[in-house]
Amino acid sequence: MKNNKILTMIIIVLVAIILIGGIAVVLLTQFNKPAGSLEPSxxxxxxxxxxxxxxxxxxxxxxxxxxxxxxxxxxxxxxxxxxxxxxxxxxxxxxxxxxxxxxxxxxxxxxxxxxxxxxxxxxxxxxxxxxxxxxxxxxxxx
Structure with missing residues (x-):
């Protein structure tokens, strides 16, 4: 029983880390894109x-x-x-x-x-x- 709780906690922590990492990657790529065209027409x-x-x-x-x-x-x-x-x-x-x-x-x-x-x-x-x-x-x- 105790092993099940530990395994469940590890899985939850890993899923949370993966989600946070994924969100961080998406945010970084979106913020590093130039906003429209910076060069004047x-x-x-x-x-x-x-x-x-x-x-x-x-x-x-x-x-x-x-x-x-x-x-x-x-x-x-x-x-x-x-x-x-x-x-x-x-x-x-x-x-x-x-x-x-x-x-x-x-x-x-x-x-x-x-x-x-x-x-x-x-x-x-x-x-x-x-x-x-x-x-x-x-x-x-x-």
Missing amino acids: IDDIVKASVEVPEITTNLADNRVVRFSLTIQTSSKDAAEELTKRTFQVKNIVIQELSEMEQKDLEGKQGKQVFQKSLKTRINELMQEGEVQEIYFTSFITS
Whole structure:
């Protein structure tokens, strides 16, 4: 009789452990799934982006660079703020380029360094959100 009670208790404990383990696995897999799509749609990106008109300026080595930018921000409000700050963005671009030579902008890496520098400087201005990406829509040096 005593052995039956012990066996019953062991079975109950094992079933409880298996159930708790199963529930834990289900909860962990459900909570680790991304909630919907975390990536913004292209329509959201366009709404949160600002086109900067073509800029032509001299480099430090007296070469000329001409390019256009599209700046992706974190929200529509940030894009509205950045639109108002376009004159400041152009000023930052001209200041940055005035210290660069054509060789600094060559290749993918040169352009990425320039984009990162612009992103950092522009984010220092922003009060409503931030710059997430900077895209060159045209780029010519001569």
